[in-house]
Amino acid sequence: MTVDAGRRRLVLSAYVLVATVGAIITVLLPPTLRPFGYLLVGASSLVPSWVGLRPVPGRDRVAPVLVFGGLLVINVGSLFGAVQIDFTASRSQASLLFIMGGALGLLLAALRLVWMRGRGDIGGVLDAAVIGIGLVGLLWTLVLHRALVATGLPAGQQAATLFMLLCLTGSLGALIRVELISERPVVALRAFIVILVLSLIANLGQTLAHTTTVLVRPAWSDAVYLIAYAVTGAAVADPSIDAALRSGPPVRDRLTTARLIFLGAAIGITPIAAAVEQLTGQTVDMVLLAIETSVVLPLVMVRIGALSSQRERAERAFAHQAAHDALTGLPNRSQLLDRLETTLADPAATPTVLFCDLDGFKSVNDRLGHQAGDSLLQQVSARLLACIRPTDTVARYGGDEFVILCPDGADGLPDRIERALDEPFLVAGEAATVGVSVGVVRATPGMDADTVLRHADDAMYAAKSARREPAPLC
Structure with a gap:
């Protein structure tokens, strides 16, 4: 890493530290001032994310654009919410829609990173995503769904919460896999893993807070979201983002017995848990089964397609090797x-x-x-x-x-x-x-x-x- 890159990382680390302190101070402010503190700390993330938009020859620009756009939309929603609270002492769903739209942009940026970095290990990335989705499905069945039913949260908001959690855990599993196969640590990848973990913690905390509306959430979750935004802005400005947006090392797709067991458990554990609930006379969450199936099934189909393509390529390679000279490539x-x-x-x-x-x-x-x-x-x-x-x-x-x-x-x-x-x-x-x-x-x-x-x-x-x-x- 060059001296300039080292200085930039030092400045970005200092920014994240200051933003973290600001996020903690924000949640200590009176409720009427808290939206403005939230807006101030959140808007600071636009500065490093703007730096991340700098043109670099040969580098993918989709992920940085998605990050900047997502943070911009989130901050517009925060500004809208602050104005509403200041003038009407309440907050409507409109500001929430902005924030959810921006969060979707950040999630798409993470998926873009997975695609760019993990193209040489499609099978492993998909397996990790499916395992992550299976784990949160089990958590939802055993804990989260019952908590939401107890609070009386409408079914539509339950479905939206579940879908967001499935997307977060699937993306988190895929990113962890991409980082694990990297030949050397990539700071930007690790930063995005931290971002997804923070988002997951905030969403789980909000889900378990026994609130009947997503407009009301624990103050500490606001701090977690703010820290996640700061880390996001710093991640796309970090020098390692160039490496994160290049294809990682190719990995041989080996569907071992251990991996098959994990995949089978991840896919089957939620239906099994639902069957146990049915047998014990409890309410079965059909929404979970429908949403999880709609998310996992395409991943499994792509996984099967990748295996089929790999087998066809291997068969063609073996057939070519059997019929051609290894040195000259001529027929043997x-x-x-x-x-x-x-x-x-x-x-x-x-x-x-x-x-x-x-x-x-x-x-x-x-x-x-x-x-x-x-x-x-x-x-x-x-x-x-x-x-x-x-x-x-x-x-x-x-x-x-x-x-x-x-x-x-x-x-x-x-x-x-x-x-x-x-x-x-x-x-x-x-x-x-x-x-x-x-x-x-x-x-x-x-x-x-x-x-x-x-x-x-x-x-x-x-x-x-x-x-x-x-x-x-x-």
Whole structure:
């Protein structure tokens, strides 16, 4: 971290400390003054979040914009509420709608962070989110729902509270997973984890406060919200936000037995708890079952889709590896035999096969080393590919041997190959030259693949012997 970045983090830490003290002082003010203290401390979060909007080449700007916009909307709602209390001594639902809208923007910013940072571990992120949702579903069934029923809170507000808690815990689980797989600590990610924890604490406290309306809530929860806003503003201004908005390290999606047990428990624990309530004659919260299912089901479907895509990619990779040479990427001997046999299955087919063996490759390999030899083979493969037509096949037969299958004849191809390989190759910083001996065989009806390749191999050795013979004296 640079000196300027260190200074910025120091200033941001000092800001969060001052805002925390201000939040505590706010809740100690008289009720008539408290909204203005809330507004003052909350509005201070706009300053660092505005700094977080600075343009940085290559950095995602959606999350910082969502944070600034969310905090701005929250503060508009706070201002509206302060004015209402000052002039009417009451507060309407309008200011609450602003604050809820702003909170939704902050939640979307956290989800954006999860998406940007956790793209290499979709499976793990989804699993963590589902586990978090399952835990809060159990907490709701055992504690929260009964408390809300006792206070007489309307069903609609119960559903809204439940939905917010599910979103918070799902996002919290996903962010924790993203932070755990990071190669090194990312302060901005940890800050957003703190923000979600604070929001969860404030929401749970408000839920358990036995109030009949969300407009009336414990004073301490206001302080917790204010601290969360301050940390949010500082998080997007922290130098580590650049790392938080870049893709994290790819993680192999391994659905282990332990993870399956956790997932199964997270998905099934709420319905099981509801069934126990039903059997014991208690009231079953059907709203929980409906909302939790509507939140978890899409996550599970995406999880299944990710596993299916991963399996398809693995199958394609295995199939490619089984049929292609690892060094050059060309079809290997097995794939060549399959294509040749398929071509020869047509009684009227008379394909041409060229068996190519490099001359002088061993001396280059011995002199410059195996890595240089591998590089030379890769360059030869590229030049051979440039010589053929789309219907032809170049395969690495083994070592420094290549075979070309031409279903429609090979007019002029041997000459093109020799001219292509006449040009020197740059390997290990040196110019290397190799020749090529080409054996050409045109298959006749009744030949099998082994016979054609054997004849082509014999023709190649005949061509190699002819290249070695000295020119006759005139």
